[in-house]
Amino acid sequence: MRYLEITVPEGKRRAVLDVLEDEGIDYVVSDETSGRGYTAVVRFPIPTQAVEPLLDRLRRAGIGDEASVVVLNAETVVSEQFTTLRERYSRGGQTGSRTSRQVLRTKADELTPPFAIYTVMLLISAVVATAGLLADSPAVVIGAMVIAPLLGPALAANVGIVTGDDRLKSTGFRYQVVGVTMVIVASIGLAMLARIAGLEPAGVDIVVATELEERVAPNLFSLAVALGAGIAGILSLTRGFSEAIVGVMIAAALIPPSAAVGITVAWGMSGAAIGAAVLVIVNLLSINLAALATLWIAGYRPQGLFEVSPTRTSTYTYAAIFGVGLLVLAAPLAGVTLLDFHTTELESATEAEVNAVLAESRYDGLEADEVEVELDGDYPIQSVERIVVTVSSSEPGPVPGLADRLYEEISPHSDAGVAVEVQYVVTQQRGGNGDQQVSIRSADGP
Template sequence: MRYLEIAIPKGRRQAVLDILEDEGIDYVVGDETSGRGYAAVVRFPLPTRAVEPLLDRLNRAGIDDEARVVVINAETVISRSFDALLDQYSHGGTKGERTSRQVLRTRADELTPSFSIYVVMLLISAVVATAGLLADSPAVVVGSMVIAPLIGPALAANVGIVTGDDKLTSTGFRYQVVGVAIVVAASIGLATLARVAGLEPAGVDIVVVAELQERVSPNLLSLAVALGAGVAGILSLTRGFSEAIVGVMIAAALIPPAAAVGITVAWGMYGAALGAAVLVTVNVLSINLAALTTLWIAGYRPQGLFEVSPTRRPTYAYAVVFGVALLVLAAPLVSITLLDFHTTELRSSATDEVDAALEEPQFDGLEVDSVEVTLDDDYPVRSVDQVVVTVSGDDPGQIPALSERIHEGVAAHTDEPVVVEVQFVVSEQRGGTSGDRIDAFSRSVEQGSIPDSSL
């Protein structure tokens, strides 16, 4: 429920009171004596759902920016006429609250902090995220999301679009672009210092760190996080849920990938940096497209006769730009997703072939330890590098034949050249002495290759 106070401009008193009477609203009116151009002040309670239609009707009657409207929350209203009004706006028994677009615009603006505070908080978040990624610490990475003030700009931009507030729109988009740039720049600086200081947790190939690897070679599942964050953000704003919790979800889609861009640039791995940059861009577009679509479906748009068309056109334009750009940038994610499926299928097929081979009498005494499919380092769109099979036993002499057998089996499951490597772990040498020697035999699927071995 809401409680409204409207300072009525001179010459508009009767028009306002006629609208309130027609709506069946109980009101209290008093004369305005401040000499500031107001004729009267009217106060009345109103169901939340009724705020937007009433203000639209007043606007069409000429009560526009010259009037002063204050909307505050009301704890309870004891009135039979108010109960009837509440039923009238319950839409078939649903009395859930829907924030008016006038209040929505104010709330979105309030969620956007001052620029100085925004920059400081993002710098702190970038430092924490970079440290968490370098340390491969999920807990620290989550901490960086909690303090990132990204929910305000993400929502403000789209609320501004559907309500025709150009200033709110430009502020929201400017904050988003600047925010991502700040995180990337800060991450580059911190990661460069870490590398110079010799703090390289994964050596030169920094992307083998689990927290980094999933962000430099993203798949389509990444879209689900960003799209969900955009929808949840709008619902939190319009339905009164916790914006702080949803803010963490939005930050999860932006802060770690942006920090991953900085880290990989500092390590000179520009292909991996490109993959992380694509993920950041896709997530920004997904959040905004989901938020804009949710707002439009929920009916948040100017309702005046002369406002709908001008606002609808830019809304469609933004939606088309977001959608087309998202489709173009999602192409690498599709390729990576298909590679993930292929890798999983190839690993399963290779495992079946190894199990079948080891059941043959000539390989009696051998046991499989692991079957892995490794990818190359050509980020962001990688390809299968080799299939690595590790077996253990006490007779390395069986390995050349086993390598040939597995090679033939795996070749039947792929149309592309791939190297199959069999590693042999000597579990027990002659005389009962334990050993740890590893023989590796590899054979390419390409015709005419020659197996090689190394100790």
């Protein structure tokens, strides 16, 4: 329930009261004596679902922006007339507390912090996220998501689109672009300092050694987080769910990938940086597209006679931009997804072939320890470079012909030119306690 207070401009008192009486609203009217061009103050309770249609009707009656409208939450209303009004607006099962678009604008604006605070919080988030990724610490990365104030801008931009609020729209988009850019730049600076300080693992791929791998080679499943965040963000705004939890979800789609761009740029890994940057842009488009579609489907749009068509055109235009951009940039993600499927199938087929070969009598005493499909590290779209089969044996040295035999069986399942390497782990039995100790590791290839 809501409690409205309307300060009525001179000459509009009768028009306002006629609308309220026609709606069956029980109101209280007081004379306004400040001498500022107002004639009365009208106060009345109203069901939440009725706020938006009532304000639209008042606007059509000529009550424009010169009137002052205050919308408050009402805990309880004891009135037979109000009960009748609530039942009328609840027909058709519409019993939910759908927020009016006027209140929606205010809530979206309130969730967007002042730019100075926004900047400071994002810089802190960038530092924490970069440190968490370099330290390979999921807990620290999650902390960075909690800090980032990205919910407000994402929602404000799309609320501005569907309600025709150009100021809210431009503020939302500007905050999003500036925020992501700021995180990337800050991450580059911090990663450069980390590299100069000698934190780079010697001879180790920084992507493999940290939490970066899933961000520099994203697949189509990455879209689920961003799309879900956009939808959940709008629902939290319109239905009163927890904005804090949804804010973490939006930050999860943007902060770690943005920090990954900075780290890979600092490490001079252009391919990995491109992969992370594609993920950032795709997530931005996904969040905005999902939020825009959810708002439009929920019916948030101007209802005036002259407002619907221009706003519908603007919404369709932005939806087309988001959708086309998403389809174009999703192509690399589809390639990574196909590679993931291929790698999984190849690993499964290789394990089956290795077990079948080692089951032959001439290879008694050999056991398959591990099968690993290694990629070439050419981010963001990699390819299979080699297949490493680890075999345990009680005898030292490679088994003649085993590598060639495995290659013959595995090669039909793999692409041309993929190498098959067999590594031998020779084990020795310690006296009495049954423990095994790895003593020799050697490799063989076809």
